[in-house]
Amino acid sequence: MPEVQVLSQRYSLSDGHTLDGYLRSGGMAGLRVALDMAPADIITLVKDSGLRGRGGAGFPTGVKWGFVPQDTGRPIYLVVNADEGEPGTFKDRELMERDPFMLLEGMAIAARALGCARSFIFIRGEYLWPGIRLEEAIAEAYTDGWLGKDIQGSGFDFDVTLHYAAGAYICGEETALLDALEGRRGQPRLRPPFPAVAGLYACPTVVNNVETIATVPHIIELGAEWFRSMGTEKSPGPKLFCVSGEVVRPGNYEFPMGTPAREIIETACGGMLPDRALKFWAPGGSSTPLLTAEHYDVGMDFESISAAGSLLGTAAMMMFSDRTSVVDAVLNWTRFYEHESCGKCTPCREGTFWLAQILERILDRRGREQDIQILDDLCDNIFGRAFCALGDGATSPIKSSIKYFREEYVQLIEQGRLPDHIEPHAGVVTENSGHHRPHSRPPARAGAHAR
C-alpha cells in the first residue's frame, strides 16, 4: 500500500499552519459541510466511517460520541488529549506544529455533533512549539470567526481553551487528564461513571486524541466510503506512523492502516541502518509488547498486530537492531514507568519500583537465576490487576522480551555478559547506557513536616 497524504497533506507547505494557507489548501471544507448537517447525522457519518481512536485503545469514535447523554441539563465538554507522552510517539506534535487548524476544524465539527460549546486542548507541557503554533492558530481562528460566537454566521458558538499539562505521563490517561484539568492531582478516577456521563466537572465529556479529531474533517468532507477505501475492514482510514530507532530515516509517515511494517520501514524509512539487522521492535509505543524480525510483515492495523501478540497502540514503531541489548532497552522503559507510575495503586507503584531494581541488578551482573521467574511473576501480578493501563503497559516490554529473548537474560545472569555484538559492552552496562542511578535516593519532602 502506498504512502498517503491526508493528515500530512500540509506538511510540505510553508504556510500550512496559518489560516490563509489552511484555507487556500482546502481547509475548513469539512466544517462548512458540518455546519449544515444535523448533529446526529455527523455522529452517524463518523460511525459509518469506522474511525477508531488514534490514542492507543482504538475505540470507535462515533460510538463514543453516541454515549454522551444530551438531556442532562449540564454542559457537554470536548477535551482533546494532546498529552502525547507515550515513549516513541510524536505524531500529534508534528500534526499540531504543521497543521493546527485541522485540529481546530475537527474540534468544531465534533463539538457541533456533540452539542458542546466549550472545549479544552490538554497539551503536553513540553510541547512548547506546537503550543505556540496552536495559540497562534486559536487566536487567528477567533479573529476570523472560525471560533467563538456565531461561527461563520451559522449561529453555532464554540470556544477552545489550550491548557498546558505539567508533565506527568499518567495525565494521558483520560480520567487522570480530567482530574489534572480540573486542577487536581493527576490520578486516574474510578469508573464508572465514565467520562461520557460524568467527566470534566462531573459533566458529560468526550476525550479524543489529536489525530482522531484531525481525521474527522476529512471524513465529513469526503465521506465514509472514501475513508473506508483505505485500510482494512475493521481498521479503516489513513494513519500516522511514528518511526524511531535504528532506521535510516526516522519520522512520521502516513500510510493506510494495515500496511505491513516492512513496507513502512523499507520504503519510507530507508530500512534499518547499514549493517544492522532488525532484532526487535515495538509496534505502538513502549506499552505494547515487543515483536521481532519474524513479525516484520505483519499489517499495521489493530487486528493484525493483536493477532501477532501485541497492540497497535499509538503506532509508534521503535525499531532496534542486533547491536542493541533488549534487556538494556527494557530497563530504560521500565525506569520510565517506575518514574511515571502515579502511585495510586499497589501493583503499579510497588511493581515498577521492584522491576526496575531487578533489571538494573541483572545488567549490573548481579542477577540471580530466579530473577527471570520473579520478573515474570511480578508482571503477571501487575497485568490486569493495576488500576489503569499504565501498569499493564509497564509489563509489556518485560514479558515480551523474556518471551523472545530469554537467552539474553540467561547469558547476563550466568555469564555476566551480553552477546558479543551488542554495544555497549564494556564495563557495567547501566553506567555505560546512562542508566546509572545513585543507590540511596533522598527522601522527598522530608522538610515539609516541620511544624
Add this chain to the structure above:
Amino acid sequence: MTDTAAPADTVHLTIDGRELDVPKGLLVIRAAEQLGITIPRFCDHPLLDPVAACRQCLVEVEGQRKPFTACSTTCTDGMVVKTHLTSDVAREGQEGQLEFLLLNHPLDCPQCDKGGECPLQDQTLAHGPGDSRMIDRKRRFTKPVPISAQVALDRERCVLCARCTRFSAEISGDKFIELFERGALEQVAIYEDEPYESYFSGNVVQICPVGALTSTSYRFSARPFDLRSLPGVCNQCSAGCNLRVDVRRGEVQRLLARDNMAVNEMWNCDKGRFGFEYVASAERLRQPVVRDELGSMRPATWLTALRAAAGRIQAAVDAGGPAAVGVLTGGRLTDEDAYAVGRFARDVVGTDNVDFRLRPRTDEERDVLAAVAGTLGPTYDEVEHAPVVVVAGLETEEEVPILHLRLRKAWRKHRQRIVVVGPVIGSLEEIAWRWIQTPAGEESSRLTALASGGDADLSEVTDALDEAGDRGVVLAGERLAHSPGALPAAAELARARGLGFAWVPRRNGARGAVDAGLLPGLLPGGRIAAEPGPVADAWGRLPEQPGLDTRGMLEAAAAGEVRALYLIGIDPVRDFEDPALAQAALERVDTVIVQDLLQNETTRFADVILPATAAQERVGSFTTWEGRRQPFPQAVAPQGLAQQDWDIVRQLARALGSDLGWETANDVRREAAPLMEVAGSALSRLPGAQGGGVVPASPERSGDDAPVSSERPSAGHDAPASSEPSPDSLSHQEAGGAEFPFGVVVVDYLVGDSTMLVGAKALKETARRPAVWVHPADAGRLGLADGAEVAVVGSAGRLVWPVRATSGVLQGCVVLPGNSSGQAPGLLGGSRVRLEPVAGTGGDE
C-alpha cells in the same frame, strides 16, 4: 452506597457458589460480608467512598477476563463471583498484591504500635508468603514525622490506602492531609504552610490499616494483646460516642471509637479520644479534705469528711431553713448522679435551690426543657435523613462534633438543606444551605417568622419546611438560652410545623440533669413542682418554696442568705459568667462543699472536699442530646479514695439521717428510670402557642430592619451544584449604641481550658487559637488585620485576643472564646462591646 435505604429492587448473585439477594448498588465486598466471607482489604472502608487503590480485594467475576476489585464493583443481577476461597485467579491475585505491599514495608512489627492488631500483619499471616523473594533495597524515609502534635507518620509502613486522606476529605471536611509525590515515593503529608487542623485526627490513626499513623500519646505504651478492652461512653460532650477503653495494669492507655451506627457510627472526636489523661493526673483529688478549726485543710477519712459536710449543711438549714442550702452541679454527672443529687436536695435537705446550668440561663428555658425531659428523639438517624434542619444557637463542630459529622454526611449524601439562624454560621458555613442572619440576641423574631410563615424573605425556607413536613428537624443549642425568647421560639417553630425538636446541650451530663430535674422548679421526667405525680410517692418530701437558679444562689450567697453551697463537678470561679459574683459568693458563704475530680480555682474556697471518681472509674449512664441513655461499665479502679458521686450523696444523706434506700448504682437506676423516662416525643409536650408557654420575643435591642435570609453557596469539590443566584449577604446591625456597637456571642471551643483535659498535652497543642471572630468588613473598617490583637471593651472590662476575620459572623457581631484563653468573657460585663485596635500589633502572616 451501603448506607442508603435500599430501593425495592434487588439483584440476585452468586458468591462462592452461594446465592443471595442484595439491594441494587451494593458492593461485592459488602455482599460477601453478608455471607460471612471476608475478602481481604486495606483501602476499603464501609463509610468511605471506594477508591480501589490497594487492589487487595481482587475477585474473579465469571465472564470477565480480568479480576475485579470487590470494593468498587457493584453487584449486578446474575453475577457469579468467586473469591479467594474458590478461585485460583482471586487467590493468586490477592497473594500477588500482598507480596507487593510487603516489598517496601519495613516489617518492624515487633516495635510497631499496630503489631497485634494490624490488618497487614493479620492478612500476611492468613494469606501471605512466609518469606520474601526479594533482595533489593527497600524504600527509605525519615521517620516518624509529625502530621500534628497528636499524630505521627511513618511513611515506610504506609500502604497508601488513602483512608486517612479520604476521611479528611469526605467525613471531617478538613482537607489538610493529602497524598504527595508519585510512584514509589508517593506519601501522605501535610501542606508546608497549613497545619493539619482537625478535631477528628484520631480517627485517621484508628482507621489506618497499618502502623503508619500513630498517636503520639499512645506510641510505645502498650501491646494490643496486653490490653484489656471495655466498652465505654464518652464523657466529654453530649454526643455520646461509644468508646473502647483500653486498659493495661489498671491504667487507661487509650480510647478508641467503638462502632455504633446509631450514634457515632465509627468515629469520635479528638477530645473524646485523647482527653483522658486527667484520670490518672497528679492533680486528681484522691482523698477527702476537711477545713479544721484553725482554717487549714487537713486530709480526713470519709467518715470525718461526710460528718463534717452533713454537720455544716444541717447548721445552714438550722440557721436559715432548707433554702439556705444551694446545690450546683456541672456537666460531668451521670444520669444516676443527677437523680441522686436532685432527690438529695429536695427530699433530704428540702431545698429547691438546685441548678446544673453554669452557663447563661433564662427562666423561659424551663417549659421547653420540661417538654424535652425524658423523651427520645429526634435521633442522629432522623437528623441525618431530615430534608431540612434548622440550626440555632449551636456551633456544631465546637460543641457536639459528632453531630457535626452527621450533618456533613447528610449534606454530602442527601444534599440536606441546613438552615442556620443567628449571628454566627461558623463551621456550618461550608455546608449550610441558607443562613438567616440575625443580630446577637435577636434570633427569636426570625424563628417566630419561620414558624408562622408568610414572610416573603423567608419563603424559600418555609417552602422547604412545608415540603419536609414532620421529617424536618430543629436543633436548638443550649446557647439559645442566652438570646431572649429564642429557645421558646425555636420550640414553637417545631410545634407549629410539626418538626422534630432537639435541645442540644454541650456537656455530656446536661441532658441527664434535665431528665432528672436538676433545675429549680423541675422534677424528674419534666414534671413541674406543682404536679409531681409519682415523684411525690417515691420521695419523702418535696420543697415547699420554689428555688433559685445558679445566679440566684450565688447572689443569695453573696448576700448571706444562702449559707451553704454544695458544688458538685463545677468551678464557678472560672466558669460562671460573672466571676466576680462567684468569688464574692464563695468568700461570703459559710460553707462550701466541693465534690470533684481535680483541683480547680474553686477548691481553695472549700470547707470540705469530697473526691469523686472519673467516668472510667465507675459505672453509670450518660444521656445523649437525643435523649438516648447509654450505660457503661467501670474500666479502672478509682484513684485514691475517690467514690462515685451518687454514692457520696447517699452517704451524705445517711449522715443527715436519711436512708435513700440505695446500695448500688442499679438501685438508683431502678428508682430513677420510671420517673425520668417519658413516653412520646418532646413535640407533644411542648407548650402550645395558646397555652402561653411560648412568649413571642420582643427583642430588647431591635435592629432598624428585619435581617434577611442570605444565600450560602456551597463550596468545595462535592458540593451540591447550585445554579441559583448568590446575592451578597446583607446585614443590618448598626443599632445598639455608638459606645458598644457589637453584640457578643460566646462560643466554647472543643479543646479549651477544661479541667478534664488536664494532662492531655499533645491534644492541647492541637487546640484552635483563641480569637475574636469578626466580619471582614468590620475588621476592615476598624483597621484590624487578621491575626492582629484587638481589645474587646465592655462596660466592665477589657480583654485582648487576636482577630480572626471571617465571613461566618454577621457584621456587628463578635464571637468570643469562652473557655480557651484563661480570660472569661464574663469579665467584660453585659452582652455588648466595642473593639479597639491594640497599638503595635500586625497580622500574623
